[in-house]
Amino acid sequence: MTAQPTPDSGGLAPDTAVTPTRGAGARKLPIALGVLTALLAGILLRSSHAGDTTFQLAAESDFVTLPDIVVPSGPTAWVMVVICLALTAEAVRRMLAHLRQPGWIPIAFAIAWMTGFLSWAAADGRIRLVSLLGGAVALAIPLVFGALGGVLGERAGVVNIAIEGQLLLGAFAAAITASSTGSPWAGLVAAAVAGALVALILGLFAITYFVDQVIVGVVLNVLVVGLTNFMFRQVLTPNAETLNSPERLRAFPIPILGDIPLIGPILFRQTPLVYVLYAVVALVAYALYRTRWGLRVRAVGEHPKAADTVGIKVNRTRYRTILLAGAIAGLGGAYFSLVSVAGFNREMTGGAGYIALAAVIFGKWDPIRATLAALLFGFATNLQGVLSAIGSPVPSQFMLMLPYLVTIFAVAGLVGRSRPPAADGVPYRQQ
Template sequence: MSTVTEQPAPESGGLAPDAAVTPTRGAGKKLPVALGVLAVALALVLLRSSHAGDTTFQLASDTDFVTLPDIVVPSMVTAWVMVVICLALTAEAVRRTVARLRQPTWVPIVFAIAWMVGFLSWAAADGRIRVVSLLGGAVALAIPLVFGGLGGVLGERAGVVNIAIEGQLLLGAFAAAITASLTGSPWAGLVAAALAGALVALVLGLFAITYFVDQVIVGVVLNVLVVGLTNFLFRQVLTPNAESLNSPDRFSRVPVPVLGDIPLVGPIFFRQTALVYVLYLVVVVVTYALYRTRWGLRVRAVGEHPKAADTVGIKVNRTRYRTILLAGAIAGMGGAYFSLVSVAGFNREMTNGAGYIALAAVIFGKWDPIRATLAALLFGFASNLQGVLSAIGSPVPSQFMLMLPYLVTIFAVAGLVGRSRPPAADGVAYKSQ
């Protein structure tokens, strides 16, 4: 066992030195189209609805150690300048596609920043955008998406499609609310959420790994089962005993000394609840373990070529069981956000499809923990943006704002991810010889 030294293919993740910075060729043809559509859409919005005035971007909060000045810009002029930049980046993407060159990562990143600055300049005319609140809220709203995305990455790296992330989040939220209410400790609730997520993963493994049932079907059925079970228990158990069983203490904000006082960065990343700091740790540990440990090599081996892994002595199904149990526990921890951070208590179907957005983050992130985390942060930003624009009285229709997180999800997966290759044995049951 100690002699296993296989190196993963570059597509499989972090050991390839340029895997994190070099996009695939499959994204080359889609990227110019996606950027062009967005640039033209922003231009049409500006032509149809012009707003005179200035937009203020507030970069600091009142408690910052060093106060950064507000940035005040003319709304329409700034928006049109950003449109020009977006069109120039689109032209660069077209040039690279025609020349059959790889699309660099900086093109969509700079485009996204320019497009968002232009959109916010127009949407918040004669208003104020609190950048700290916008980005800090995005980090908070991304908590369950990141936890769920990490669970999805681990499961699929081991060859098990984890469609049941939604159920793991929901049961985790349910268990966290009850346990924290009974014990008076949100930390106990977090542990219970992890156990609840692992329980859902155990059922998934029983049917998908042991009995070779289609993994997607099992995951969908588990999601429906957990929704029905938690709705029934909420009505029959929690509602009549809300004071004792559904009144948990919430995680409070814990500013990190010194780091929390750094202008702009501190309030966004280091004035969060304890659950966010746990999330930072989990992201680092999962990434390191997956790419820099023998365990991670074995997990990726059973997800890419289980027969070869079996040949060198790796217990394929045992490895898959252990990995999905860990993945379920991590996803379940994300469920604690809903009942211990967002609100104090459990409510029916309160995850509201977050598990499916986490699955999109897994695909958008190409089955990599860091990329999936960044994708989840993008979706969290889209979710928080709807609240911020509604609060300042933006002219953007409320119906569109409600659709925004899901539109971003669809666009990201269909428009920017390009051609992505999941682990070769993802979703394929393995029968040991």
């Protein structure tokens, strides 16, 4: 008898559902925590700094001003090392006892490790937490949009390597449209259409003509890079005033919510694109698991033949899903030309689409987990700039590598056993 899916397994049968707390995943977590703890201890032993570190919890303009937290740099860092050791030991104990690894262990470890690292790195300096975390949210915008597009596509059984191209063409279309119309909102719509256009081409080759989806995605990325570089040189540069000078989306504080201490400035004093992002994340998470549409999407990604048997149009569902996914990813591209800078530049996405793909894997094809993974990568990117600004002793070369090191380590060390949808990347030939 075939085991029936359960709600907790995301539509998978219990005997095939991913259990992230056992097996290889349960072994990888203590190893990863141990390596990180040893790394932090090694940093402190090699270069210990005297002085105090100030953690600023509020900006001067906040309605309620929280007091700064001043801690001794060296002792605080070593206390965090001890806490990390204790959490690692607990993870090892649970692994040996074949117990599940609860989510609070890596979360608590991440907070303790980062507190210790920042205490050391910002000795005799000041860490503005609002700026650090708020900037991380802003920098994660294209990663979250791209990751959501990747989750939707792969849940429907289509590998979307073309996220980078969707982001880049979205940025290009947003810049031209916003410049021509004078409205950044029109630019957002154009970005979504551009992302959907790339997805349509992906679907044409991958779904209709059964071409290898990875190859199509890579080719589309190269095609979009070449096309936008040509258009930038031949069209945008000679007509920069009319076609490449869009109005930027400015920060728009939400009344009352923006005045909440610490949380308000981070989450509710952002650009409108961030608020659109909040709504998209909630809608995708709800629709994927709580609606008939979401059930059909997951069905064609897990077992398309069974879905076809009960009357679901597999390829039509895949087309509609990847078009939606492409539109969402295209919105992320608008961040580069309407928020980060005012205008389009060549290859300005800088590989964000590939980091978004890593967030999809790190988040185990779940919209909420993928969002959290993208926020982690955004935090690593912003941390690079913050530490460089305060004159941290961390080498600048390491800081430039930090976002990508976090990406590699997260995917290789913390994901554990990860299973994509069963029919992911497999074209469906209707009998």
